[in-house]
Amino acid sequence: MKQILRNYAEVLRVGAVRTVLGAAAVSVAGDSAAMVALVLRVHETGLGPWAVAVLLGLLGLPVVLTMGLAGELADRADPRRLLVVTALxxxxxxxxxxxxxxxAATFVLVLVLQTGFALGNPTWSAVVPHLVPEGSAGRVVALQQALRGVAGPLGAGVGGVLVQWRGPSAALLLDAATFLALAAAALTLGRSLRGETTAQDPAPAPRRGWLGAVLPRNGAAALRADPVLGVxxxxLLPLVVTLESVNAVEVFLVRDVLGAGAAQYGLAEAVHGGAAVVGAVASGAATTRTARVRTVLxxxxxxxxxxxxxxxxxxxxxxxxxxAGVGLLLGVVNALVMGLVLDELGAAHRGAVVALVSGLSRAAGALALLLGGVVGTLGGPRVAFVVAGAGSLLVAAVAAAAVHRSVDATSTG
Structure with a gap:
């Protein structure tokens, strides 16, 4: 435990890391407050669940459609300028x-808001390895995940209070202020954070057709060059489907099947989120590539x-x-996989990989809600959880076998 704390203290001694972590946490809190405000605003229109579903879809759509461009900007554009512009x-x-x-105006502006997020977010991840000693980016990621887990619920709570007292506009103005803090943090970064392409970096993949314009092909090429990390x-993508598919039926399992009250349902969500924070921090115990890979599997x-x-x-x-156990483990997985991406991949393609993972994860999440609703309707919430768990177990087994084959091929090649 002491060694874990020393590892985190090492990266926190870097002023730029403290600035980025603080600004990101404030921004996450603002985003959560804005999400509450937007959902409540759309709810008040009386247009029904479909309108909320459209809102949630629009929140993820730009991340999917711009992942090719976002990855290219993250790896090739001036990071400081890009981060300032997208935050503004x-x-x-x-x-x-x-x-x-x-x-209608709300929906259009949500698209603008999320497009800015989609274009800037991969760059925030890609600059982290340039701020800390080599191999230490995973520690920063773990701290980011932990702070996100704390700031998100706090922001949602503040957003609910602001909407209750002053209306949705107050929460949205708070979100606007947090983006200014994010822009200020970007201005403090060094003028040049981009790494040079090394001999190990895959050559840029040419774009072909509309799919090449949407998908960050350089990110896919980088993952092919590291088969274990690619696996x-x-x-994560099918795991997103199996994990998030139960979101649509969770409340029915807790309230209707287990007979828990509303407060107990809220407690379950809080325990899950709190455990994820602990898991993200605990992931710092895995410091080598081998330990990280084995822990993730x-x-x-x-x-x-x-x-x-x-x-x-x-x-x-x-x-x-x-x-609580699932939350703890997911905190570990998210921190370690992103840490591996930032620590193990060449600087020329980190942003493309982050954009690829973010975009495909959002798409998988949308599919998950649909599948969860179907399975939950046909078989009930218990069946939905068991089916999702069986699917996750299959993914885990296939991933372990694929990693084993990749390691064997590398050792005998």
Whole structure:
């Protein structure tokens, strides 16, 4: 434990790291407040669940459609200028959202807001390795994940209070202010954070057709060059489907099947989120590539068993315990996989890989909600959790076998 704390203290001694972490946490809190405000605004229109579904879809759409461009900008554009511009665009969009009230205008401005996020977010990740000693980016990622887990719920709570007292515009103006803090943090970064392409970096992949314009092909090429990391990253996508598919039926399992109250449902969500924060911090115990890979593979399998346990839980407390375990393991997985991406890949393609993972994860999340609703409707919430866990277990087994083959091929090649 002391060694983990020393590792984190080492990266926190870097002033730029403290600035980036603080600004990012503030921005996450602002985003959560804005999300609450936007959902409540759309709810008040009386247009029904479809309008909220459209809003949630628009929040993820730019991340999917711009991942090719976002990856290219992250790896080739001046990072400081890009981060400042995208933060200012998001701030302006948030101010405009506070000023308008119509549903159509809200949807259009949400697209603008999220496009700014989609184009800037991969660059924020790509600059991290340039701020810390080699091999230390994973520690910063773990701290980012932990702070995100704390700042998100806090921001949502503040957003709810602001909407209750002053209306949605107050929460949206708060979000606009946090983007200004993000822009200020970007200005403090060094003038040149881009690394040089090394001999190990794959050559830029040419774009072909519309798919080449959407997908960050350089990111895919970089993952092909590191088969083990490629397996771990790609395994996240079906895991997103199996994990998020139960979101649509979770409330029915907790409230209707297990007979828990509204406060207990909220407690389960809080425990899951808190455990993820602990998991992100604990991931710092894995410091070598081998340890990280083995930990991720083990966590994949344990998450699957945790989902099955949730589905078969005889009572609320058992469900709560399994939920805490799943949250803890997901915190470990998210921190370690992103840490591997930033520490192991060449500087020329980190942004493209981050954009690829973000975009495909959003697309997988949309598919997950659809599948979860179908399975939950046909078989009930318990069946949905068990089926999701079985799917996660299959993904874990395939990923472990693929990594084993890749390691064998490397050692005998």
């Amino acid at each position: 665009v998001q701030s302006a969009a948030a101010v405009a959202l506070a000023a308008v009230d119509g549903t 771990l990253v790609l395994a 083990a966590a994949f399998g344990l998450v699957a068993l945790g989902q099955v346990g949730q589905g078969l839980a005889p009572g609320y407390l058992v469900y709560l315990a399994f939920g």
